[in-house]
Amino acid sequence: MLSAHQWLAEAAQLLDLPPEAARELTRELLDLTRKVAHNRSRPAAPLTAFLVGLASNDLSQARAHIATLSARLS
Structure with missing residues (x-):
């Protein structure tokens, strides 16, 4: 079984995204x-x-959207 990080890296590659896209916002999204x-x-x-x-x-736009939604939930 893959770890979450391994799966996210694989998924990013399959979706033609850079690997950092899978790691950059993990904490904020969780x-x-x-x-x-x-x-x-x-x-x-x-x-x-x-x-x-x-x-x-x-x-950066994803980070802004996360901030907007997080503020609504606070």
Whole structure:
């Protein structure tokens, strides 16, 4: 079985993303999904991460979207 980091690196490669894309926002996304799961809905947590990715053109924009959603949950 692969570790999370190994899987994310493999997934990034398969999606033609640079490897740092898989590592750069890991902590921020996990923090966001934890907040969503505890303050809104468990099933909404991974879907929120999906929406962040869908709405983002690059890592800095993803970071801004994570900050916006995290602020709403605080």
